[in-house]
Amino acid sequence: MLRAHKIRLNPTLEQELYFRKATGNARFAWNWALAIIKEAGANQAKLPSVNDLRIKFNQIKRIEFPFIMETTKCAPDQALLDLKQALSNFFNDLKKRKPGQKRKDGNQVNFPRFKSRRKGFGSFYLANDQFAVKGYEIKIPKLGWVNMTEQLRFAGKLMSARISERAGYWFVSILVELPELISQAPERVIGIDVGIKTLAVDSDGEGFENQKHFSLAQKKLRRLSRWLARKQKGKKNWAKAKLKLARWHLRIANLRKDALHKMTTRLAQKASTIALETLNVPGMLKNHKLAKAISDASFAEIARQLTYKAQQVVLVAPFYPSSKTCNGCGVINKELTLAHRQWKCPSCGATLDRDLNAALNLRDEGIRIIGA
């Protein structure tokens, strides 16, 4: 089982300069290879393989791009491997549709683009033989030991690391391979209804709230956005306001992630199998009223976390009418809208919380699917 731990770094000025150079070298290699591929494409020539470009890059880098040698060799090398992956994702996706035709779900993969410093520093990669971790420090080639704000949470084989920048902070995300955990959760199925007003409700009736401080944080976010809008673009105070806003965004993202982790850990302890609906998220994002709620609830993140925390996750098809079916008698109420918070069955008269009714249906559907 692979787990990643993202830790904020405390680099010295000199170390930060190295990070900037290394991310710059990664962008440089990506853009160098992409330019050659795009040129071949524009001339209707056969596209060179990224593998051949990697060999060429390593042959010429010492003479033609000496600055590349100032940082880890992993930075440009992994950027080229990332480009190879991005191209193969694009061409694989293209095979599934006609050229020029867009996918209905809006999930088509775009052709890789040039990376611009204006979009942020980006990141660079370190293979497992290129770094070491000891206590509060990580060792990086051609740089030495860099202080970390916390210790690595997992003990296991270090697989790789990636250093990135956000909101003026630098982070390292360390990927660790852990031995498989044997879950102690009781052998049973629970359903969860990922909510709009609440984070989620499970079929035991336990609700997980969108935390209060989260909506308070959102209020401050709006205030900071207005503050930024009043500043003159490009001026010193504008840059200050922009950084403050970016840091607040980061804080909210962390609050959300924290709430989701607490919830998914609790759910994985409660039952061996968890059934949830696969929402058609891109489809729902077109519905503007729901858009904010859905992105807040971070549905995809919940599914991702449960997949590695729970013994088994059952995904129920998005067209299964979990909200509109009565868990008591099975009648389907087509009249039900999002405004109805309470489920009142027109047939058997059952009255219960709308989300609990949906969670119970998802549990039963999950039991049916796995044949338990």
Ligand SMILES: [Zn+2]
């Ligand atoms: Zn009923």
